[in-house]
Amino acid sequence: MSAIHATAVVDPKAELDSSVTVGPYTVIGPHVRIGAGTTIGPHVVIEGHTTIGRDNRIFQFSSLGAIPQDKKYAGEPCELIIGDRNTVREFCTFNIGSPGDVGVTRVGDDNWIMAYVHLAHDCQVGNHTIFANNSQLAGHVHVGDWVILGGFTVVHQFVRIGAHSMTAMCALLFADLPPFVMCQGQPAAARSMNYExxxxxxxxxxxxxxxxxxxxxxxxxxxxxxxxxxxxxxxxxxxxxxxxxxxxxxxxxxxxxxxxxxxx
Missing domain, CATH: 1.20.1180 (Udp N-acetylglucosamine O-acyltransferase; Domain 2)
Structure with a gap:
């Protein structure tokens, strides 16, 4: 048996490894799969066709796997896939994909995602990224490995963010950010490269x-x-x-x- 708190509501069809920990008042739906060593905090909702890998730590009040905020969505079985060793802090919202794209919202491995981050449908996030508080990604955004998003960064739909790039606090991206580039402003402008x-x-x-x-x-x-x-x-x-x-x-x-x- 997983370490599931007595007040948590876990659908019998959900697949949780025996080492998964689930906190009080968390709700987990029937199409959810969670890998070994992952810890789910209290008051978390995980729904939809959501797969979460090994050794993740998901803090309280997050919503993972809800339907996309897309008026065209009509109940298709799209997915959210989260890799291994990610930290997801409080009040994060990750939506499943949409049939207008690959149908999958994907988060890689070893990412550090701070409070109030939003990943809209069909976002593709690589590995070893850091998203500071209130980073907001619209639909279809692609983020490369080792990217750092400053607090309150806002990214327009379909924008791509290259590996090793970095945004300053409150950056607003309407265009693609090439690899290695550091940017700042509203709209964002290139300032330097991420040499450090x-x-x-x-x-x-x-x-x-x-x-x-x-x-x-x-x-x-x-x-x-x-x-x-x-x-x-x-x-x-x-x-x-x-x-x-x-x-x-x-x-x-x-x-x-x-x-x-x-x-x-």
């Missing part, structure tokens, strides 16, 4: 120098986006160890639509 974060993650001086060169091409030398991409691609010739970083940046820019563009 890269150092903490073990990037070599040579790779960081290549990231600086990317910043110069994108933001300092008044180049068109196509010309900036050409210059970024050439960085591999002088710094072959930066090839994965260059490839990631070029892949991100390749998928940016002309209508949305990147944070400038």
């Amino acid at each position: 974060g890269l150092r903490r993650r073990g990037f070599s001086p040579e790779r960081i120098a290549a990231v600086k060169a990317m910043h110069k091409a994108l933001y300092r030398d008044d180049l068109t986006l196509d010309n900036a991409r050409t210059r970024i691609a050439a960085l591999v010739d002088d710094t072959p160890e930066a090839a994965p970083d260059v490839e990631m940046m070029l892949g991100f820019l390749e998928q940016t639509s002309p209508q949305r563009g990147i944070v400038r």
Whole structure:
């Protein structure tokens, strides 16, 4: 038997590992699956087709797996999938996906998600991210690994946020934020690259120098986006160890639509 408080309401069809802990007055629906070592606090509601992995810690008053805030939704069996070792603090709301996209809202592993964060339908969140209090993501937002969102960051629907990027408090994103870029403002504008974060993650001086060169091409030398991409691609010739970083940046820019563009 899982350690389920006597006042919790857990549907008999829910699948909980025997090591899962469920706090008082929590409600868990019939299509929920929760992996080993996960702790669910009091007054949490987990519903819908929701899968939660191992060793997560979910604090009180969160709502996970509710239907999307989308008028087109008509009861389709869409999903919320949460990986392993995530921390989800108080009053977070994660909705399931919608049939207008892949039908899945997904959160990866080792994420630190603070209070009052909202993940709308079909958001795709990577690994090792930090979302500060009141970060709000509209539908279909994609967030790469190691992203840090400052408190009260608001992200428009369909925006993509590249790996290792960072937003300041109260940033408002209407455009794609490329990898490594730090931004601030309403609407957000690029300020620098996340050099300190890269150092903490073990990037070599040579790779960081290549990231600086990317910043110069994108933001300092008044180049068109196509010309900036050409210059970024050439960085591999002088710094072959930066090839994965260059490839990631070029892949991100390749998928940016002309209508949305990147944070400038």
